[in-house]
Amino acid sequence: MSVAIRPNPSIQTRVQANPPQPVLRMQSVCKGYGAGATRSEVLTNINLNVREGEFLAVVGFSGSGKSTFMKLLAGLESADSGVIEMDGTPIAGPGPERGLVFQNYSLLPWLTVRGNISLSVDSVFRHWGKGERRDHVEKFIEMVGLAHAAHRRPHELSGGMRQRVSLARTLAMKPKILLLDEPLSALDALTRCVLQEEILKIWEEERQTCVMITNDVDEAILVADRIVPLNPGPNASLGPAFTVELDRPRRATELNSNPHFRGLRNAVTNYLVAVRQKSRDDEAAKSVVPKIELPNLQPRSLALPRKATMNSPLVSK
Numbered sequence: 369m370s371v372a373i374r375p376n377p378s379i380q381t382r383v384q385a386n387p388p389q390p391v392l393r394m395q396s397v398c399k400g401y402g403a404g405a406t407r408s409e410v411l412t413n414i415n416l417n418v419r420e421g422e423f424l425a426v427v428g429f430s431g432s433g434k435s436t437f438m439k440l441l442a443g444l445e446s447a448d449s450g451v452i453e454m455d456g457t458p459i460a461g462p463g464p465e466r467g468l469v470f471q472n473y474s475l476l477p478w479l480t481v482r483g484n485i486s487l488s489v490d491s492v493f494r495h496w497g498k499g500e501r502r503d504h505v506e507k508f509i510e511m512v513g514l515a516h517a518a519h520r521r522p523h524e525l526s527g528g529m530r531q532r533v534s535l536a537r538t539l540a541m542k543p544k545i546l547l548l549d550e551p552l553s554a555l556d557a558l559t560r561c562v563l564q565e566e567i568l569k570i571w572e573e574e575r576q577t578c579v580m581i582t583n584d585v586d587e588a589i590l591v592a593d594r595i596v597p598l599n600p601g602p603n604a605s606l607g608p609a610f611t612v613e614l615d616r617p618r619r620a621t622e623l624n625s626n627p628h629f630r631g632l633r634n635a636v637t638n639y640l641v642a643v644r645q646k647s648r649d650d651e652a653a654k655s656v657v658p659k660i661e662l663p664n665l666q667p668r669s670l671a672l673p674r675k676a677t678m679n680s681p682l683v684s685k
């Protein structure tokens with residue numbers, strides 16, 4: 369007897385619908401460093417699609433390969449195998465359409481806040497008039513709340529202020545995608561909270577596609593639409609995505625009492641702790657020394673026979 373399988377109409381509709389092309393696509397991406405005996409495989413079989421306008425957070429433990437992942441997206445490193453594309457074109461190097469903010473601010477020490485931002489604006493928008501570029505720079509200095517310090521050099525700024533300059537400099541280049549590599553992890557907890565909300569506020573105005581690396585689950589939930597864990601390395605791969613179903617605008621102070629926030633925090637944290645434990649158990653299992661059965665031998669004295677001396681009764685007189 370043959371049975372006709374009738375497709376579920378709702379599933380069929382979903383399959384037929386033309387899903388929007390992801391703005392960023394990673395497929396079967398692998399990346400390691402070194403060669404021969406010193407070779408280490410950092411990322412293995414990374415698959416990810418990032419949608420236009422999405423805020424995606426990648427969370428993982430220290431050393432799992434988060435920065436390597438970001439360098440691949442920024443075009444600062446190339447994959448050993450697999451595909452990394454932006455708008456269907458392979459990423460072959462860094463470009464102004466992908467703005468990267470690092471953990472360490474990398475500002476030019478001899479330039480002021482205004483000078484650091486102007487340098488990037490002048491290089492990307494060369495075709496603009498001088499006045500237009502100046503207004504653009506001032507807009508971003510204001511956006512990050514540094515109008516009062518625009519004339520200062522990096523050594524005259526706090527860590528939070530430097531990271532604001534770094535953010536303004538990248539945002540002012542109007543990249544299509546913002547790549548944030550643990551931008552707040554060098555800051556104290558209070559400054560970090562303030563800047564989290566500022567990044568979120570700026571993002572809510574611009575709605576740029578954004579990929580942020582962080583080791584802070586709360587931070588990831590606060591800012592992201594989707595959270596993807598990076599499993600511990602070596603051979604780190606991405607875990608299952610967690611969707612953040614919290615209304616925007618979000619405020620950190622209001623989230624603590626939100627049941628979805630608390631449930632998600634537990635789910636992501638438990639996942640990360642479980643995969644780390646598994647990875648440790650696997651490593652420990654690999655390094656177990658095999659038990660060696662020793663033969664049942666009787667110990668024998670290795671002491672030399674006593675030497676005969678002149679007074680010894682063994683010496684004949």
Ligand SMILES: Nc1ncnc2c1ncn2[C@@H]1O[C@H](COP(=O)(O)OP(=O)(O)OP(=O)(O)O)[C@@H](O)[C@H]1O
Binds near residue numbers: 433434
């Ligand atoms: N250029 C390189 N050459 C050799 N090994 C590297 C290089 N860059 C990173 N690694 C190694 O790759 C692994 C992952 O490093 P990566 O910086 O990507 O991790 P991470 O998750 O960003 O760490 P952290 O959170 O501590 O900054 C580490 O073992 C590191 O030593």
